[in-house]
Amino acid sequence: MEQIKVLLANIDKPDSTSIDTYMAGGGYEDARKALTTMKPDEVTQLVKDSELRGRGGAGFPTGNKWSFVPKNAPKPTWLLCNADESEPGTFKDRLIIEKDPHLLIEGMIIAAFAIGSNPMSYIYIRGEFYYGATVLDKALDEARAKGFLGKNIFGSGFDFDITVHRGAGAYICGEETGLIESVEGHRGQPRVKPPFPAVIGVFGGPTVVQNVETLACVPLIVRNGAEWFKSFGTPKNTGPKLYCVSGNVKKPGVYEFPMGITIKELIYDHCGGITGDRKLKAVIPGGASAPMLTPDEIDIPLNFDALMKAGSMLGSAGIIVLDESVCIVDAVWRLAKFFAHESCGQCTPCREGTNWLESVLDRIERGEGRPQDADLLLDMSENIGGKSLCALGDAAIGPVISSVRKFRDEYLHHVEHKSCLPGTTRYRRLDMPVAAH
Amino acid sequence: MADLQPDNPYAPDRFPDPNKHVEFPEEAKKRFDWILTRYPTKEAALLPTLHLAQEVWGWISPEVVHYVGNLLDLSPATVFGVVSFYNMYNQKPVGKYHLQVCTNLSCMVTRAYDIYDHLCEKLSVHPGGTTKDGLYTVVEVECLGSCGTAPVVQVNNDYHESMDVVKMDALLEILK
Ligand SMILES: Cc1cc2nc3c(=O)[nH]c(=O)nc-3n(C[C@H](O)[C@H](O)[C@H](O)COP(=O)(O)O)c2cc1C
Ligand code: SF4
Ligand code: FES
Numbered sequence: 001m002e003q004i005k006v007l008l009a010n011i012d013k014p015d016s017t018s019i020d021t022y023m024a025g026g027g028y029e030d031a032r033k034a035l036t037t038m039k040p041d042e043v044t045q046l047v048k049d050s051e052l053r054g055r056g057g058a059g060f061p062t063g064n065k066w067s068f069v070p071k072n073a074p075k076p077t078w079l080l081c082n083a084d085e086s087e088p089g090t091f092k093d094r095l096i097i098e099k100d101p102h103l104l105i106e107g108m109i110i111a112a113f114a115i116g117s118n119p120m121s122y123i124y125i126r127g128e129f130y131y132g133a134t135v136l137d138k139a140l141d142e143a144r145a146k147g148f149l150g151k152n153i154f155g156s157g158f159d160f161d162i163t164v165h166r167g168a169g170a171y172i173c174g175e176e177t178g179l180i181e182s183v184e185g186h187r188g189q190p191r192v193k194p195p196f197p198a199v200i201g202v203f204g205g206p207t208v209v210q211n212v213e214t215l216a217c218v219p220l221i222v223r224n225g226a227e228w229f230k231s232f233g234t235p236k237n238t239g240p241k242l243y244c245v246s247g248n249v250k251k252p253g254v255y256e257f258p259m260g261i262t263i264k265e266l267i268y269d270h271c272g273g274i275t276g277d278r279k280l281k282a283v284i285p286g287g288a289s290a291p292m293l294t295p296d297e298i299d300i301p302l303n304f305d306a307l308m309k310a311g312s313m314l315g316s317a318g319i320i321v322l323d324e325s326v327c328i329v330d331a332v333w334r335l336a337k338f339f340a341h342e343s344c345g346q347c348t349p350c351r352e353g354t355n356w357l358e359s360v361l362d363r364i365e366r367g368e369g370r371p372q373d374a375d376l377l378l379d380m381s382e383n384i385g386g387k388s389l390c391a392l393g394d395a396a397i398g399p400v401i402s403s404v405r406k407f408r409d410e411y412l413h414h415v416e417h418k419s420c421l422p423g424t425t426r427y428r429r430l431d432m433p434v435a436a437h
Numbered sequence: 438m439a440d441l442q443p444d445n446p447y448a449p450d451r452f453p454d455p456n457k458h459v460e461f462p463e464e465a466k467k468r469f470d471w472i473l474t475r476y477p478t479k480e481a482a483l484l485p486t487l488h489l490a491q492e493v494w495g496w497i498s499p500e501v502v503h504y505v506g507n508l509l510d511l512s513p514a515t516v517f518g519v520v521s522f523y524n525m526y527n528q529k530p531v532g533k534y535h536l537q538v539c540t541n542l543s544c545m546v547t548r549a550y551d552i553y554d555h556l557c558e559k560l561s562v563h564p565g566g567t568t569k570d571g572l573y574t575v576v577e578v579e580c581l582g583s584c585g586t587a588p589v590v591q592v593n594n595d596y597h598e599s600m601d602v603v604k605m606d607a608l609l610e611i612l613k
């Protein structure tokens with residue numbers, strides 16, 4: 001499959017962040033077209049027809065989400081852009097934000113028009129993306145100066161503005177109701193659903209939360225039509241897609257392909273293969289939350305449905321490649337440590353369970369594991385999965401369950417021999433103190 | 438979570454010092470007024486106001502918690518609840534250079550722990566600790582969303598990508 005430049009069409013242009021560059025390529029014409037020649041429902045229908053699915057993790061059909069927003073809600077409707085991008089292995093939204101901010105802004109204008117968003121909207125950007133926030137602020141000023149944001153945009157009578165809201169270092173604020181809480185000025189602790197955000201979200205109003213990449217697709221769909229969008233990929237898995245490849249590959253980075261390039265093709269034909277020409281050990285296809293795949297499972301398309309069928313998920317399309325030299329227990333420990341750190345602490349199975357997973361993995365890695373520990377990990381995972389309030393609990397067990405099932409021998413080796421499998425590396429030093437959560 | 442070390446300004450016996458007057462400088466006040474115009478509720482301005490306070494003072498002291506609470510009609514407990522939930526609000530003073538090493542998986546397998554361990558040893562600090570001269574604080578952080586150029590070290594607001602121990606040493610030479 002050939003690499004494409006659709007979502008990333010602008011990023012190599014000199015001065016790609018300036019509004020003049022963006023407009024020279026036809027920028028903001030799609031927002032004009034939507035606001036002045038289409039009805040909100042027509043825009044929603046167009047996005048439905050394109051079969052665009054959310055790029056933030058869950059893959060929910062975007063047009064459907066927009067159509068759930070009640071028309072005459074007593075409180076204003078809100079559009080929130082999810083630029084939290086904290087899923088380990090994911091770094092695609094940052095590229096759009098830092099290199100083509102106007103594409104995102106134009107997507108937000110069109111999406112806000114379709115759902116009837118209140119005159120204000122927020123881009124929730126993770127606090128660490130300080131530079132990205134400054135790029136967005138500048139781009140928003142430019143758009144305001146041209147009248148693309150503010151009152152009566154394009155003479156359509158539609159008022160809309162955007163504020164950059166910086167997070168402050170919490171993965172859970174990427175979860176949409178955690179994000180909503182965080183915009184309201186609270187701790188980012190997810191809410192019980194229902195009510196779903198489309199009915200009661202931020203400040204009590206109907207709310208649509210949408211990932212950066214999802215919103216960036218919207219102007220392109222308005223410009224080129226739903227059929228064009230569907231020409232990339234396969235039915236229900238449509239569109240150009242950004243894939244983030246990292247870990248032990250020769251050429252890591254963000255790659256754009258029609259949805260559904262296979263993992264194998266991506267790694268070996270485009271990323272130059274594995275570092276040092278070593279053998280592949282495992283691939284995490286959709287960010288840290290996605291169950292791992294073994295080398296004999298990678299000849300499958302990177303789309304929502306194929307990966308679901310393979311027992312994993314496309315998630316945020318953060319593909320982490322691990323070669324044969326990586327100690328799998330150490331790798332899974334690191335992810336478990338992440339989830340334990342990021343659990344918001346609201347529900348017991350997740351708060352306690354993620355910490356237990358981390359400590360059992362740590363003791364196995366230290367050669368203090370017990371013969372029943374592999375099963376203990378599975379047992380604990382079962383008591384976290386499906387028993388916690390938000391999807392972080394389920395995410396935390398993905399790498400644990402899949403690795404125990406697929407690399408049980410390596411776990412047992414640690415227990416029996418009190419050391420890593422020969423030829424594998426532990427990257428951390430066990431004598432260094434580990435900071436408390 | 439805050440540790441309850443004696444030097445922790447949030448330890449239970451540490452109350453705000455009533456003699457310590459904190460107030461935003463003029464520039465920050467203007468910025469604060471602008472922030473208020475961007476949200477439908479005062480409470481929603483809390484995160485940006487805390488960011489602003491941290492820009493001004495470098496950390497969120499108990500006095501700042503009270504000050505921000507007064508500005509936004511929130512109790513100190515509410516403000517502190519938010520401060521302690523989020524990683525980026527410093528609950529203790531940090532060094533002039535806040536060295537934040539990502540050790541999450543993509544960075545780990547590209548040898549981020551080498552950089553982290555090296556920094557702790559070379560600067561003789563414990564994780565999260567600050568050097569005696571107040572120049573550097575070293576912490577391990579979670580994925581910075583820059584895994585394609587791993588390993589990554591964030592210094593204050595800036596990302597330094599594709600790092601290794603040699604490059605880190607060279608960077609330390611500049612950061613003085
Ligand atoms: C723990 C957790 C973390 C998440 N982090 C992010 C994130 O960083 N960025 C994102 O866009 N979506 C994230 N999501 C998914 C959001 O909840 C939500 O599904 C998404 O923003 C919807 O937008 P989309 O339909 O455009 O994908 C996360 C979900 C969970 C459960
Ligand atoms: S599952 Fe975990 S992160 Fe989600 S609400 Fe419960 S404790 Fe918080
Ligand atoms: S793992 Fe270090 S930046 Fe993502």
